Amino acid sequence: MSSDDQKPVPVSPADAPAAEPASETTGETGASLPALERSVMGSVGVALMGAGLRSARPLQKIVLGSVGAGLAAMAATGRNPLATALKIRQTGDGEVLVSDGVTIGKPAQGLYAVWRDLPNLPNLMRHLQSVEVIDERRSRWTVKAPTGTVSWEAEITADEPGRRLAWQSLPGAAIENHGEVLFRPAPGNRGTEVVVRLAYRPPAGSVGAVVARVVGEEPSQQLRDDLTRFKREQELGFAPTTEGQSSGRAAGGQA
Amino acid sequence: MKAIIWQGTNKVGVETVPDPTLLLPTDVIVKITSTAICGSDLHLLDGVIPSMEKGDILGHEFMGEIVEVGRDVKKLKAGDRVIVPFNIACGLCDPCQRGLFSACDNSNPNHRMAEALYGASGGGLFGYSHMYGGYAGGQAQFVRVPFADINAHRIETDLRDEQVLFLTDIFPTGYQAAEQCGIQPGRDVVAVFGAGPVGQFAARSALMLGAAHVIVVDRVPERLAMAEAAGCQTINYEQEDALVALREATGGRGPDHVIDAVGMEAHGHGPGALVDTAKQRLRLSFDRITALRWALLSCAKGGTVSLPGVYGGLIDKVPMGAAFAKGLTFRMGQTHTHRYVAPLLSRIESGEIDPSFVITHRAALDDAPELYRTFRDKHDGCIKVVLNPWA
Ligand SMILES: [Zn+2]
Ligand SMILES: [Zn+2]
Numbered sequence: 001m002s003s004d005d006q007k008p009v010p011v012s013p014a015d016a017p018a019a020e021p022a023s024e025t026t027g028e029t030g031a032s033l034p035a036l037e038r039s040v041m042g043s044v045g046v047a048l049m050g051a052g053l054r055s056a057r058p059l060q061k062i063v064l065g066s067v068g069a070g071l072a073a074m075a076a077t078g079r080n081p082l083a084t085a086l087k088i089r090q091t092g093d094g095e096v097l098v099s100d101g102v103t104i105g106k107p108a109q110g111l112y113a114v115w116r117d118l119p120n121l122p123n124l125m126r127h128l129q130s131v132e133v134i135d136e137r138r139s140r141w142t143v144k145a146p147t148g149t150v151s152w153e154a155e156i157t158a159d160e161p162g163r164r165l166a167w168q169s170l171p172g173a174a175i176e177n178h179g180e181v182l183f184r185p186a187p188g189n190r191g192t193e194v195v196v197r198l199a200y201r202p203p204a205g206s207v208g209a210v211v212a213r214v215v216g217e218e219p220s221q222q223l224r225d226d227l228t229r230f231k232r233e234q235e236l237g238f239a240p241t242t243e244g245q246s247s248g249r250a251a252g253g254q255a
Numbered sequence: 256m257k258a259i260i261w262q263g264t265n266k267v268g269v270e271t272v273p274d275p276t277l278l279l280p281t282d283v284i285v286k287i288t289s290t291a292i293c294g295s296d297l298h299l300l301d302g303v304i305p306s307m308e309k310g311d312i313l314g315h316e317f318m319g320e321i322v323e324v325g326r327d328v329k330k331l332k333a334g335d336r337v338i339v340p341f342n343i344a345c346g347l348c349d350p351c352q353r354g355l356f357s358a359c360d361n362s363n364p365n366h367r368m369a370e371a372l373y374g375a376s377g378g379g380l381f382g383y384s385h386m387y388g389g390y391a392g393g394q395a396q397f398v399r400v401p402f403a404d405i406n407a408h409r410i411e412t413d414l415r416d417e418q419v420l421f422l423t424d425i426f427p428t429g430y431q432a433a434e435q436c437g438i439q440p441g442r443d444v445v446a447v448f449g450a451g452p453v454g455q456f457a458a459r460s461a462l463m464l465g466a467a468h469v470i471v472v473d474r475v476p477e478r479l480a481m482a483e484a485a486g487c488q489t490i491n492y493e494q495e496d497a498l499v500a501l502r503e504a505t506g507g508r509g510p511d512h513v514i515d516a517v518g519m520e521a522h523g524h525g526p527g528a529l530v531d532t533a534k535q536r537l538r539l540s541f542d543r544i545t546a547l548r549w550a551l552l553s554c555a556k557g558g559t560v561s562l563p564g565v566y567g568g569l570i571d572k573v574p575m576g577a578a579f580a581k582g583l584t585f586r587m588g589q590t591h592t593h594r595y596v597a598p599l600l601s602r603i604e605s606g607e608i609d610p611s612f613v614i615t616h617r618a619a620l621d622d623a624p625e626l627y628r629t630f631r632d633k634h635d636g637c638i639k640v641v642l643n644p645w646a
Binding site: 103105190191221224225228231232235236238239240241242243244245246247248249 | 256258260262270272273274275276278279308309310311312345347348349352360361362363364366367370379388389390391399401
């Protein structure tokens with residue numbers, strides 16, 4: 001594949017207002033770790049490496065094994081290679097930043113409209129259970145959590161049709177968070193770049209963020225999956241699948 | 256139906272499995288009339304490609320007749336005779352629209368795995384590990400073909416299966432390898448490392464594209480003989496120093512372009528090769544790179560190193576200094592098979608090439624496990640195996 005597609009597109013000043021959250025905060029990685037965190041990392045890391053080596057599923061083998069090695073290395077060195085490897089970005093005051101983008105071969109206006117329909121957001125972002133509109137600006141967001149559900153109120157802080165949508169949790173939210181979705185024309189008539197930026201305060205601090213990532217519930221992977229699914233829904237109208245195909249596995253239940 | 260199943264490292268078997276069904280409205284089901292074993296299947300057999308699972312149906316070079324058609328399929332109907340290239344493309348995304356079918360954004364349901372390893376996911380492949388989608392392959396009696404309007408190509412001539420089957424992979428793969436060298440007709444000398452099926456087609460494609468001279472390097476006598484039959488010069492690297500022989504054959508310049516049609520299969524000599532093998536066993540490095548090193552060291556200044564041979568993981572001790580000093584261009588990647596089907600089919604129809612020359616073994620599907628071993632061990636003069644699922 002050619003590499004001529006590389007194009008860091010600067011966000012225009014108009015897209016970055018003064019009180020802008022995720023896009024303006026400086027991410028820090030590689031900070032040294034407190035002793036307690038190091039020992040937790042070490043034991044979790046070694047356990048994961050073991051799980052990875054034992055795992056029957058090849059992907060788990062690769063992912064668990066390497067993540068475990070990363071955690072163990074992090075504990076041993078007191079530095080945070082894993083934060084870089086796993087792209088866990090944190091602000092100075094402990095907010096976790098998550099961002100990703102996808103290019104979709106469709107005009108911005110229609111893509112924006114899908115996101116602006118707040119009750120539809122759980123179809124785009126799978127960790128959401130529901131979004132209920134309260135009024136013009138306010139809405140109630142509910143996410144699935146291991147312990148049940150967590151709800152908070154959020155308000156829309158910016159709404160530029162076809163270009164940008166931003167929101168922020170209202171004071172008192174269980175998970176303080178804010179985010180934005182940008183819709184920019186992709187160069188060369190390739191459709192629209194959809195960029196999502198989220199910032200949140202993880203309940204269990206940075207260990208919580210790393211463990212969540214390893215277990216697969218961390219928002220960064222979730223976001224990438226969400227954006228890929230959105231692109232495929234828009235470009236194909238469905239998701240590709242092998243669900244239910246024939247194989248030599250009795251577990252397929254078709255034999 | 257009967258299918259060839261990956262049962263674990265170095266274990267394949269014939270099993271009876273459920274017939275495939277339409278899973279999406281854009282699918283068709285093909286009754287397979289001919290299917291081949293590919294050199295890259297050997298990478299699955301020996302376990303160097305990650306993310307195979309026991310029970311996977313192998314095979315990505317197959318053709319047959321459509322027996323069932325999803326309701327959103329527009330260009331095909333039951334009874335059509337089709338070849339099905341190994342890449343699964345959606346036809347709608349930007350890479351597909353640009354003809355980069357193997358880079359399809361949308362056809363791999365397991366994009367996450369490839370992203371974790373490679374930073375981005377290419378398109379799905381038939382029968383080629385879960386990282387590439389986990390799609391059931393075509394060493395079977397039937398297969399489900401997704402995005403059928405793009406991925407199944409109707410064959411309307413009365414050419415035999417054997418003449419068109421290799422449009423699914425090895426002919427386009429060899430051709431793309433030669434094409435991307437940018438051969439200047441009548442002037443450029445091309446060397447091909449590896450005289451397996453892809454190397455054979457790469458060498459012939461280089462000649463079709465006007466190469467002044469083609470030199471094929473391998474160690475297996477019958478493979479070298481097959482290349483000689485096409486008008487190539489050959490070098491047996493077990494009998495002479497390949498790098499010296501290439502300098503001699505090119506008046507000291509080195510070949511203008513070098514095609515490494517070996518990938519992970521390279522057998523090499525010397526400590527470098529031993530280190531690679533040891534690392535490969537330890538899974539620290541997936542690839543053996545003797546051929547790649549030779550390619551970089553032998554290639555003429557300003558030349559192209561073209562890599563159709565599959566690389567799956569990390570490599571080290573790559574002589575990047577040689578590549579830089581000589582200003583080499585690298586070209587590589589999975590073949591964008593779909594774009595070559597029509598032009599290469601017309602070369603076959605015109606009689607310019609008959610791809611069946613490469614077949615050495617014809618057998619029933621039941622014989623596949625045995626023939627996997629024969630092919631892997633290069634026994635019995637085995638170069639290309641074609642299986643009949645209904646024999
Ligand atoms: Zn193949
Ligand atoms: Zn595509």
